[in-house]
Amino acid sequence: MREEDSNWFAKWEDELPSPDELIPLSQSLITTDLALAFDIRNPHQIAVAPLPSQFPQSTANSSAEFDSTELGGGGEGGSGGGSGAGDEPARTLKRPRLVWTPQLHKRFVDAVAHLGIKNAVPKTIMQLMSVDGLTRENVASHLQKYRLYLKRMQGISSNGGGVGVNNSPAALAAVSVDPATDHLFASSPVPAHFLHPSRPNSDHFLPFLPVAAMQNHHQMAVVGPGAHHHQLQQQFRHFGTSPPNGQFEHPFMRQSQQQVQRTGTPVHIRNGSSVVPLPCVEDLESATATNGRKVLTLFPNGDD
DNA sequence: AATACAATAT
């Protein structure tokens, strides 16, 4: 019996399609509409470019990158020429729904945490997150829901009875009536001060860092060594919902030219204002139970 | 004008 299984597996493995066979498939995944949505003139290039030099075992979806292709991000104004007549389909057409992955949500929470509730408004959050392609509307929508979530949490935590401050995410999540509903939100710990709205003016957090200083230094080296070649961080957006017509999942890279984000590498800053993108905190495995440890301590002020 | 926010739509 075991032998059969082994045989079966070997055979199965042997007959797996080679990468060359898989690549063309990814091309077909990019529909014309999709290409238009990203203002991509020749879809062919995308099909060729996508392969990251080293992709993990891409299970089903291909993790594609848009090389230096002009996406919505980057040089917004397009080439200096102005090309006035320009029709920008990307701006007109509807973009696919953003899927808030735990990673993305984590960045969101971190951003909100470091802004403080007061300053945590969509635009600012968006800037802090500095995720390419992320729109203010995206954040606004998410923020709206997140606030509702926080509200529920507050209610629950206050109701708990005088057990000190047991606001551990796990506990709160446990109390939550619909775990499934809050799955995403529960995946990321809620900073304590979120639950204490009645905290008198505590100027704990410094809103922003003086960007100018940092820009001088190129990038703020959060993590020196920089030799960490870790995995690809997945802050992708998936184009879920594939009706018969079929829009498939589509990986979405952040920051134009950066190929992969290394641990703690803070990407480019393109803000005219004073918002410093959060460093990339790579979380360990899925933050699951048993690990009551705080992982959020990579920021310069490390105030949390 | 821009944008935050809540309500509503998909």
Added chain:
DNA sequence: TATATTGTAT
């Protein structure tokens, strides 16, 4: 349900 879009106030 999750996210988008719309409407309104600031």
